[in-house]
Amino acid sequence: MTPSPQALNVMLGAAGPVIIGFGIARAYEDTRLTGTATSGTRSDVFALGAVPAFVALGHSPYGNGHPAAVGVRVLSREPDLAGARAGAG
Numbered sequence: 001m002t003p004s005p006q007a008l009n010v011m012l013g014a015a016g017p018v019i020i021g022f023g024i025a026r027a028y029e030d031t032r033l034t035g036t037a038t039s040g041t042r043s044d045v046f047a048l049g050a051v052p053a054f055v056a057l058g059h060s061p062y063g064n065g066h067p068a069a070v071g072v073r074v075l076s077r078e079p080d081l082a083g084a085r086a087g088a089g
Contacts, residue, residue: 010051015049056084 011018053061061079062070 010047017048050079053079053081053084057081 012080033084050061060070062073062077065079068071
């Protein structure tokens with residue numbers, strides 16, 4: 001599957017994850033909320049694993065806090081999957 005140029009989201013349904021288009025392009029003040037840059041296969045694969053991990057855990061596998069701090073943990077640490085059950089769902 002090739003992602004479209006618009007921003008994509010993942011929705012978890014009964015049959016599994018579904019990639020959907022996200023239609024918000026500009027806020028009321030005409031401020032851009034989404035861009036046309038693509039991030040590539042690596043981030044797509046990361047997101048495909050991060051979404052079910054979040055669902056299984058009920059929280060981010062990289063903890064909470066300032067987005068920059070979470071970003072550093074994403075790049076430098078393994079996710080904390082303690083509490084996730086194998087085959088949950």
